[in-house]
Amino acid sequence: MFDSTPFLNPLIDTTLLSKIPDPCILVIFGATGDLTARKLMPALYNLARDGQLPPHFACVAFARREKSNEVFRAEMFEAISQFSRSKPIDPELWKVFQEQIFYHQSEFHDDKGYKSLKSLLEDVDKKFDTKGNRAFYLSTQPSFFPLIVQKLSENGLIYDTKSGSDKWSRIIIEKPFGHDLNSALMLQQELTKYLDESQIYRIDHWLGKETVQNLLIFRFSNSIFESLWDRHHIDHVQITVAEELGIGTRGHFWEEAGMLRDIVQNHVMQLLTLVAMEPPINLTSQAIREEKVKVLQSIRPLVFSDTIRGQYGKGYINGEAVKGYREEDNVSTTSSIETYAALKLYIDNWRWWGVPFYIRAGKRMPKRVTEIAITFKSSPGYLFSSHNRSVDPNVLILRIQPDEGIYLKNNCKIPGLSNIVQPVKMDFRYSSYFGSTPPEAYERLICDCMTGDNTLFARDDEVMTSWKLLTPILEHWNQEPIKFPNYPAGSWGPESSEELFKDSGKYWRLI
Amino acid sequence: MSSNTSENATLFNLISYEEKLEGEQSNFSTLFSVILKKFPVHLIKITEQAADLKNPPVIKKDDDTLNLELDHKQLSLAPFYILPSLISDLPIYLLWGEDPINEKLLFPMISKWSKRLIFECGLPLDLATWGSKILDLIKTTNLDIVDVNWTRTVGWRAVLAQICDCPNRLKAFRGCYSLKIYYNHSSSITNNHSEIQALYLQAWLSASLDWKCKSIKKEEGAFHLQYQTENGPLVVDLIQVVERDIPSGEILKIEMSCPNEENFSMKYKENSQVIVYASTRELCLVPFTLPLLTIKKEQQFVNELFYKPVSSHYIHLLQWMINYGSL
Numbered sequence: 001m002f003d004s005t006p007f008l009n010p011l012i013d014t015t016l017l018s019k020i021p022d023p024c025i026l027v028i029f030g031a032t033g034d035l036t037a038r039k040l041m042p043a044l045y046n047l048a049r050d051g052q053l054p055p056h057f058a059c060v061a062f063a064r065r066e067k068s069n070e071v072f073r074a075e076m077f078e079a080i081s082q083f084s085r086s087k088p089i090d091p092e093l094w095k096v097f098q099e100q101i102f103y104h105q106s107e108f109h110d111d112k113g114y115k116s117l118k119s120l121l122e123d124v125d126k127k128f129d130t131k132g133n134r135a136f137y138l139s140t141q142p143s144f145f146p147l148i149v150q151k152l153s154e155n156g157l158i159y160d161t162k163s164g165s166d167k168w169s170r171i172i173i174e175k176p177f178g179h180d181l182n183s184a185l186m187l188q189q190e191l192t193k194y195l196d197e198s199q200i201y202r203i204d205h206w207l208g209k210e211t212v213q214n215l216l217i218f219r220f221s222n223s224i225f226e227s228l229w230d231r232h233h234i235d236h237v238q239i240t241v242a243e244e245l246g247i248g249t250r251g252h253f254w255e256e257a258g259m260l261r262d263i264v265q266n267h268v269m270q271l272l273t274l275v276a277m278e279p280p281i282n283l284t285s286q287a288i289r290e291e292k293v294k295v296l297q298s299i300r301p302l303v304f305s306d307t308i309r310g311q312y313g314k315g316y317i318n319g320e321a322v323k324g325y326r327e328e329d330n331v332s333t334t335s336s337i338e339t340y341a342a343l344k345l346y347i348d349n350w351r352w353w354g355v356p357f358y359i360r361a362g363k364r365m366p367k368r369v370t371e372i373a374i375t376f377k378s379s380p381g382y383l384f385s386s387h388n389r390s391v392d393p394n395v396l397i398l399r400i401q402p403d404e405g406i407y408l409k410n411n412c413k414i415p416g417l418s419n420i421v422q423p424v425k426m427d428f429r430y431s432s433y434f435g436s437t438p439p440e441a442y443e444r445l446i447c448d449c450m451t452g453d454n455t456l457f458a459r460d461d462e463v464m465t466s467w468k469l470l471t472p473i474l475e476h477w478n479q480e481p482i483k484f485p486n487y488p489a490g491s492w493g494p495e496s497s498e499e500l501f502k503d504s505g506k507y508w509r510l511i
Numbered sequence: 512m513s514s515n516t517s518e519n520a521t522l523f524n525l526i527s528y529e530e531k532l533e534g535e536q537s538n539f540s541t542l543f544s545v546i547l548k549k550f551p552v553h554l555i556k557i558t559e560q561a562a563d564l565k566n567p568p569v570i571k572k573d574d575d576t577l578n579l580e581l582d583h584k585q586l587s588l589a590p591f592y593i594l595p596s597l598i599s600d601l602p603i604y605l606l607w608g609e610d611p612i613n614e615k616l617l618f619p620m621i622s623k624w625s626k627r628l629i630f631e632c633g634l635p636l637d638l639a640t641w642g643s644k645i646l647d648l649i650k651t652t653n654l655d656i657v658d659v660n661w662t663r664t665v666g667w668r669a670v671l672a673q674i675c676d677c678p679n680r681l682k683a684f685r686g687c688y689s690l691k692i693y694y695n696h697s698s699s700i701t702n703n704h705s706e707i708q709a710l711y712l713q714a715w716l717s718a719s720l721d722w723k724c725k726s727i728k729k730e731e732g733a734f735h736l737q738y739q740t741e742n743g744p745l746v747v748d749l750i751q752v753v754e755r756d757i758p759s760g761e762i763l764k765i766e767m768s769c770p771n772e773e774n775f776s777m778k779y780k781e782n783s784q785v786i787v788y789a790s791t792r793e794l795c796l797v798p799f800t801l802p803l804l805t806i807k808k809e810q811q812f813v814n815e816l817f818y819k820p821v822s823s824h825y826i827h828l829l830q831w832m833i834n835y836g837s838l
Contacts, residue, residue: 093782
């Protein structure tokens with residue numbers, strides 16, 4: 001008879017600062033790809049280095065190319081040497097860590113490959129005492145997700161959550177979760193044939209960033225800001241996600257995606273929900289995710305005239321000439337894909353009624369910056385009108401990257417005999433206070449998945465609601481192409497984006 | 512030492528206190544260096560000179576640091592130097608290199624302003640009374656109390672917790688009949704009481720696993736403790752070894768013999784790891800390695816000192832001292 005009483009270990013100190021994940025095997029599908037080399041393996045190494053990997057752990061790489069364990073380990077050594085946040089690699093640690101990495105060759109559709117995977121995992125279980133727990137990271141094209149999940153299920157590698165077993169199995173999938181509402185719903189349907197929602201971990205790696213996690217702490221542990229965080233005090237909010245880089249070698253991918261799908265639907269919507277959500281009743285993942293979904297459900301359906309799209313032409317980045325999007329590799333010379341998207345949206349609830357949220361995301365912008373700028377309502381200007389034309393409103397800037405920190409723009413008297421007012425900046429910078437390199441987002445997220453904490457992963461209704469909001473825009477843009485390119489690389493996007501502020505007296509922040 | 516340049520900001524005020532002793536660098540001074548390396552602090556360093564100076568206190572000041580050298584009689588002047596130097600609105604933490612209970616002049620005054628006390632001292636003669644006073648300090652003040660010797664055992668506690676990961680293992684641990692803890696001993700004047708971490712560790716195990724202590728005997732180079740477990744008698748030996756390249760007091764090896772020939776051996780490896788050998792009557796597990804949190808993992812270690820609340824496990828340790836410290 002299976003005893004389902006949870007084991008309470010009296011030696012575990014519940015005040016430990018870090019969670020200790022469960023023993024498990026992490027299987028990475030598509031492990032010979034870029035993500036594993038640049039992010040996943042360095043993350044695992046650093047978790048091991050910081051003592052954050054579970055005591056009994058192994059990693060199995062599942063990919064199509066022929067390779068031995070030794071060859072793959074050597075490749076991962078090179079990758080970690082290049083991409084790890086901590087260098088150089090500790091040779092003693094590496095000696096132990098590499099013994100926990102295995103390579104399994106198979107095609108994604110091959111049943112024999114899954115049978116032999118199962119056998120390998122059982123051997124690894126015995127060797128490393130990983131207790132049968134499995135996390136499957138699907139670092140593949142999204143089109144493979146349903147197939148892989150089906151094969152895992154058919155070969156007994158995914159456990160039924162209703163069986164009462166103390167072993168767990170979880171699937172981690174990367175964005176994009178579909179490319180529009182219909183495809184997202186279909187993907188969800190395919191996955192839930194074999195999985196319970198609790199087993200699905202949708203990674204949006206921005207949620208693993210320290211500065212994004214700090215949004216909740218900042219809002220809900222500082223009462224002065226929370227009491228001003230509403231339509232009575234805030235004039236508008238701007239969310240900017242700007243990248244200097246172009247699309248690089250990702251022409252194939254970008255031609256199917258575009259800015260709205262790649263950045264706005266996921267990363268930007270996550271930032272928006274964290275900025276706009278109500279305080280949760282507690283810090284459980286359910287409570288937090290519940291509040292985030294409510295924000296998305298409260299967004300007024302978008303009006304086409306409140307959306308702007310753009311595509312970069314040739315221009316200059318840091319003084320160097322760069323080509324336009326249509327001249328990039330693997331991009332059609334008549335492509336109508338957007339590399340810039342801007343929206344004005346409204347959240348129809350008590351807190352935000354009438355407050356515009358301006359969102360812009362673009363490639364080939366003058367600089368790389370992600371920030372949330374909360375502009376407060378101006379003070380009545382009559383006291384200083386004889387000295388200045390107007391007094392600048394206060395702006396609270398939450399800088400996500402780079403130069404992570406929080407800044408408050410406020411007004412100050414210039415020393416001297418007059419009452420001239422000058423805006424100044426009060427700032428807190430992470431690097432000044434906490435110098436040490438924080439964990440990378442993937443370290444936190446992988447660790448959370450192994451612990452079973454899905455707070456920082458997107459829930460199914462979050463994903464569907466944001467697709468529901470944006471899919472009509474995608475369809476409209478698809479049906480009504482406009483003349484591209486319409487902004488030079490190195491500028492802040494098309495001039496038409498200023499139309500979002502028409503007659504309001506507001507404008508895009510010059511960052 | 513981090514400096515408060517335009518790139519660095521100050522996280523907190525740190526008031527450190529230590530008696531000046533001649534001899535090799537102590538564990539406390541190593542800890543002090545690591546803390547300053549990891550946190551940008553405003554430092555107020557108080558050093559009590561061994562002899563009466565008959566001179567005014569020595570005061571050295573720069574942007575980040577106030578250095579006071581005082582003799583014992585001058586300690587009462589220290590607050591008058593400290594108060595103007597504190598940076599307002601930032602937490603005040605105390606880093607105490609001596610027994611806070613016995614220092615009656617300075618500690619009572621400045622502890623009132625402080626949020627956290629981090630102390631490191633040798634083993635007191637009267638464990639029971641000392642344990643009781645520390646517990647009292649926890650209950651009656653707003654201070655978060657951090658015993659560095661306790662924090663130094665965090666790595667081994669995590670290792671043992673990870674090995675004891677199922678009901679069968681817990682049963683084995685509870686019924687243990689022989690426990691040997693080997694610790695490093697250096698005979699330098701600043702490194703006496705090197706058995707303290709080993710003593711803490713076995714006390715924590717006893718409190719967590721319901722072992723009842725019957726006697727404590729100290730001999731040259733070893734402690735012997737007799738316990739009664741649910742299975743019968745348990746003998747705990749704390750054994751000195753000498754390893755020159757490792758700080759004094761660090762635990763090097765743990766051996767546990769449990770019923771049904773279930774045995775565990777945990778040995779310190781270089782680079783903060785522990786290799787674990789586990790066997791039963793029927794089989795030998797493949798040895799496996801676990802990470803060991805030590806002061807070498809500087810950021811993690813100082814995070815344990817500065818950000819962790821007082822744990823119930825430490826309270827249990829103090830209770831052990833109160834219950835058995837007179838044995």
